[in-house]
Amino acid sequence: DARVTQTPRHKVTEMGQEVTMRCQPILGHNTVFWYRQTMMQGLELLAYFRNRAPLDDSGMPKDRFSAEMPDATLATLKIQPSEPRDSAVYFCASGLSSGRVPGQGTITPTSYEQYFGPGTRLTVT
Amino acid sequence: GQNIDQPTEMTATEGAIVQINCTYQTSGFNGLFWYQQHAGEAPTFLSYNVLDGLEEKGRFSSFLSRSKGYSYLLLKELQMKDSASYLCAVRDSGSWGKLQFGAGTQVVVTP
Numbered sequence: 001d002a003r004v005t006q007t008p009r010h011k012v013t014e015m016g017q018e019v020t021m022r023c024q025p026i027l028g029h030n031t032v033f034w035y036r037q038t039m040m041q042g043l044e045l046l047a048y049f050r051n052r053a054p055l056d057d058s059g060m061p062k063d064r065f066s067a068e069m070p071d072a073t074l075a076t077l078k079i080q081p082s083e084p085r086d087s088a089v090y091f092c093a094s095g096l097s098s099g100r101v102p103g104q105g106t107i108t109p110t111s112y113e114q115y116f117g118p119g120t121r122l123t124v125t
Numbered sequence: 126g127q128n129i130d131q132p133t134e135m136t137a138t139e140g141a142i143v144q145i146n147c148t149y150q151t152s153g154f155n156g157l158f159w160y161q162q163h164a165g166e167a168p169t170f171l172s173y174n175v176l177d178g179l180e181e182k183g184r185f186s187s188f189l190s191r192s193k194g195y196s197y198l199l200l201k202e203l204q205m206k207d208s209a210s211y212l213c214a215v216r217d218s219g220s221w222g223k224l225q226f227g228a229g230t231q232v233v234v235t236p
């Protein structure tokens with residue numbers, strides 16, 4: 001049963017500390033998304049990657065947030081320094097988008113749903 | 126950008142039918158998704174519409190009218206486990222999969 005995994009599931013940290021969240025997308029998926037969910041703002045897209053290349057990170061505060069995909073099986077989201085307003089649930093999601101995927105040829109999925117990981121609940125005090 | 130509107134909350138009794146409406150205004154459109162999210166859990170995919178019309182999947186159906194910028198999710202034979210938030214999401218033009226989510230509709234199913 002393929003699924004997206006995220007670590008840690010919960011993180012409590014003090015203001016000013018660095019936080020790193022990790023995501024393992026479903027094997028074979030070529031797009032990875034980072035979302036943040038709060039009661040006030042709902043589900044917001046922070047950044048996303050296609051074939052490991054960053055496509056859009058306009059939703060992310062650039063001064064403190066950074067997102068990377070060091071390889072096809074790992075995506076990271078880092079906050080440095082963290083602030084109380086960063087407290088939220090951070091979801092990673094993966095999916096397939098059409099196009100050419102290195103090592104897999106041309107892909108045309110029949111649908112484009114995103115599969116969400118269980119989330120990292122971050123509390124910054 | 127996208128502007129997506131859906132009601133905040135709806136209440137219905139077990140066994141009934143509920144229809145959740147979603148209206149959107151977009152600069153580009155390439156599909157509309159519905160996701161279900163139980164409290165404390167991740168969103169899970171329910172349905173996808175890219176052409177006008179009705180898509181049926183068991184007790185859940187989703188409808189799309191692109192000319193009206195309108196979709197609805199129909200939940201039939203409601204069960205207690207259907208109590209959850211239902212998120213409408215619109216995909217930008219192109220096939221890169223970027224979604225913008227509405228705020229979600231909290232459905233409360235009562236006995």
